[in-house]
Amino acid sequence: AQANAADSTAQAAADRPTFLSKPLISDIYTADPSAHVFNGRIYIYPSHDIEAGVAENDNGDHFAMRDYHILSMDSVGGKVTDHGVALDVKNIPWAGRQLWAPDAAFKNGTYYLYFPLKDKQDVFRIGVATSTSPTGPFNADSKPIPGSFSIDPAVFTDTDGQSYLYFGGIWGGQLQRWRTAAYDSTVAPNQPAAEVAVGPKVARLSKDMRTFAEPVKEVRILDENGKPLLAGDTNRRFFEGGWLHKYNGKYYFSYSTGETHYLVYAVGDTPYGPFTYQGVLMNPVQGWTTHHSIVEHRGKWYVFYHDTELSGKTHLRNVKVTELKRTADGRMELIEPMTK
Numbered sequence: 001a002q003a004n005a006a007d008s009t010a011q012a013a014a015d016r017p018t019f020l021s022k023p024l025i026s027d028i029y030t031a032d033p034s035a036h037v038f039n040g041r042i043y044i045y046p047s048h049d050i051e052a053g054v055a056e057n058d059n060g061d062h063f064a065m066r067d068y069h070i071l072s073m074d075s076v077g078g079k080v081t082d083h084g085v086a087l088d089v090k091n092i093p094w095a096g097r098q099l100w101a102p103d104a105a106f107k108n109g110t111y112y113l114y115f116p117l118k119d120k121q122d123v124f125r126i127g128v129a130t131s132t133s134p135t136g137p138f139n140a141d142s143k144p145i146p147g148s149f150s151i152d153p154a155v156f157t158d159t160d161g162q163s164y165l166y167f168g169g170i171w172g173g174q175l176q177r178w179r180t181a182a183y184d185s186t187v188a189p190n191q192p193a194a195e196v197a198v199g200p201k202v203a204r205l206s207k208d209m210r211t212f213a214e215p216v217k218e219v220r221i222l223d224e225n226g227k228p229l230l231a232g233d234t235n236r237r238f239f240e241g242g243w244l245h246k247y248n249g250k251y252y253f254s255y256s257t258g259e260t261h262y263l264v265y266a267v268g269d270t271p272y273g274p275f276t277y278q279g280v281l282m283n284p285v286q287g288w289t290t291h292h293s294i295v296e297h298r299g300k301w302y303v304f305y306h307d308t309e310l311s312g313k314t315h316l317r318n319v320k321v322t323e324l325k326r327t328a329d330g331r332m333e334l335i336e337p338m339t340k
C-alpha cells in the first residue's frame with residue numbers, strides 16, 4: 001500500500017504543469033492585464049477577481065468584480081507595487097454590476113481609465129474615468145461613453161496622436177446582441193457556423209477622450225485568401241480581448257479565440273484594418289480565459305496575460321508577463337505558457 005501511495009504522489013507531481021512565468025502578485029487575484037508605459041514606468045490595469053459567491057455559468061456571472069487595483073513596476077522582473085483601490089463600482093453613477101477588463105490612456109496631462117460594466121438594465125457599456133495620476137484614484141463620468149456597448153476596451157494611440165478604442169466580446173460579453181443598432185437580448189451566443197463571424201468594433205476617440213469622434217466601425221479579420229473569417233472557424237475567429245499595437249509601421253490586432261483558448265493575431269496597414277490572420281501567438285493557458293496586452297519597454301516587447309496557477313479556479317486568476325520574440329519578418333514567435 002505504501003508503494004502505491006508513493007507511486008500516486010510521484011504521478012501527481014509528474015502531472016502538474018510547469019509554468020513559463022510566475023504570477024506578478026499573489027495577495028489579490030488579478031486578470032486581463034492591460035499594460036502601458038507612462039514616464040518610463042510600466043503600469044498594469046487589470047481586473048480584480050474576487051470570490052463573490054455567484055454560481056458559474058456561460059454568461060460569466062461568476063466574474064462579479066467590484067473594483068480595480070492598478071499595479072506598477074520599474075521594469076519586468078522588478079518589484080511589483082499594488083496601488084490599492086483606484087475605482088470602486090459604488091462610485092460609478094450608472095453602475096449595475098460586473099467591472100470587467102479595463103484599459104487606460106494618457107493625453108494632455110490626464111489619465112483615462114476605460115472600463116466595461118453592466119448598466120442598471122444589465123447591458124454592458126463602456127465607461128471612462130479620469131485622474132491626474134496613472135494609479136488613480138479615478139473619477140467616473142456620470143454616464144457611459146455614448147454609443148458604446150459590450151466589453152474589453154483597448155485604446156491605441158497612433159504615432160500621429162489619434163487614439164482609437166477597440167472593444168467587444170461575444171457570449172457573456174454580449175457583442176452578438178448588437179447585430180443591429182438596437183440591443184437584442186434574444187440573440188443566441190453562437191452564430192450559425194457558415195456566417196461571417198461577428199467582429200470586434202473600433203471608433204476613433206474625440207480630443208476629449210470621452211466620446212467617439214465617428215460612428216462605430218466593424219474590424220474586419222480576413223483569412224489568407226482575403227475572405228472574412230467565419231463563425232464556425234472557432235480556432236481563428238474573434239471572441240474577446242482585442243489589443244492593437246504597431247510594429248515597424250504595421251498594425252497588429254491580437255485577440256482571444258475564447259472557447260478554443262488561443263491568443264492569435266492578424267496584421268493590417270491601418271488602425272481600422274482590414275487585418276489578415278497570421279497565426280497563434282500563445283497556446284492555451286491553465287484556466288478558461290486568457291486576456292493579454294502587448295507593450296514595449298526598454299527595447300524589448302512583452303506579453304502580459306493571465307492564468308489560474310494560484311487558485312485553479314476559472315474566476316480567480318493571476319496576471320503574468322513573458323517576453324515576446326519576433327522573427328526578422330515581424331512574425332510573432334509562438335509562446336508556450338506551460339508544459340502540460
Ligand code: FUB
Binds near residue numbers: 047100151291
Ligand atoms: O474578466 C472578465 C472577462 O473575462 C474579460 O472581460 C474577458 O476578456 C475575460 O478575460
